[in-house]
Amino acid sequence: MMSRHGKEGMALARHGVAAWLLPLLAVVLLVLAGCAAPGRIAGDAGQAFERTGRFSLTAESPGRQSEAVQGGFAWRDDGRSLRFDLSNPMGSVLARVRVEPGAAILERSNGEREYAEDPDALAASVLGEAIPVSGLRYWLQGRAGTGEGASQPESLREKGWEIQLSRYDELGPRLLRLSRQDGGRRVQMRIVIDSQ
Numbered sequence: 001m002m003s004r005h006g007k008e009g010m011a012l013a014r015h016g017v018a019a020w021l022l023p024l025l026a027v028v029l030l031v032l033a034g035c036a037a038p039g040r041i042a043g044d045a046g047q048a049f050e051r052t053g054r055f056s057l058t059a060e061s062p063g064r065q066s067e068a069v070q071g072g073f074a075w076r077d078d079g080r081s082l083r084f085d086l087s088n089p090m091g092s093v094l095a096r097v098r099v100e101p102g103a104a105i106l107e108r109s110n111g112e113r114e115y116a117e118d119p120d121a122l123a124a125s126v127l128g129e130a131i132p133v134s135g136l137r138y139w140l141q142g143r144a145g146t147g148e149g150a151s152q153p154e155s156l157r158e159k160g161w162e163i164q165l166s167r168y169d170e171l172g173p174r175l176l177r178l179s180r181q182d183g184g185r186r187v188q189m190r191i192v193i194d195s196q
Contacts, residue, residue: 050077057190071094072088073086075140080100099118103116120133120134161179174193174195
């Protein structure tokens with residue numbers, strides 16, 4: 001049985017999650033008219049998968065006010081390493097995430113850093129909540145993380161998330177809708193990819 005202090009601590013942790021759920025999720029992540037995405041991430045164009053766009057994230061729990069955030073993102077994945085920048089609606093980068101084999105690093109705009117073994121563990125550590133960063137590597141390209149299934153699927157169910165994919169171009173879907181029900185808590189994310 002949890003003590004009153006333990007329950008209060010958990011409630012405070014969840015409240016703190018909202019502050020980081022916003023910028024990080026961004027994967028997270030658009031009622032985004034007028035929202036500026038950060039510029040493309042520099043690097044050798046080679047075989048890297050790149051996308052820029054906007055995201056919105058909403059979290060609802062019974063008896064609590066909805067928490068929502070929106071912003072922009074730039075994504076660059078060369079298959080070995082992944083980097084994505086999250087920005088506020090004005091285009092200023094709030095956080096940068098780098099994922100290398102065996103390590104994930106979040107760097108905030110103030111220079112503070114968080115480390116974890118993988119991007120999902122990093123999100124769980126920082127937010128106290130599971131966010132499907134590793135799944136986004138595949139979903140942004142319009143494929144299942146398992147490598148199975150149809151090309152250009154309209155929907156997927158992975159890692160507890162319902163994913164709707166639409167408006168495909170040559171790189172993948174340009175609209176992603178993600179939702180997850182965890183007990184009474186519902187998290188929804190919408191990602192809109194910029195035109196190339």
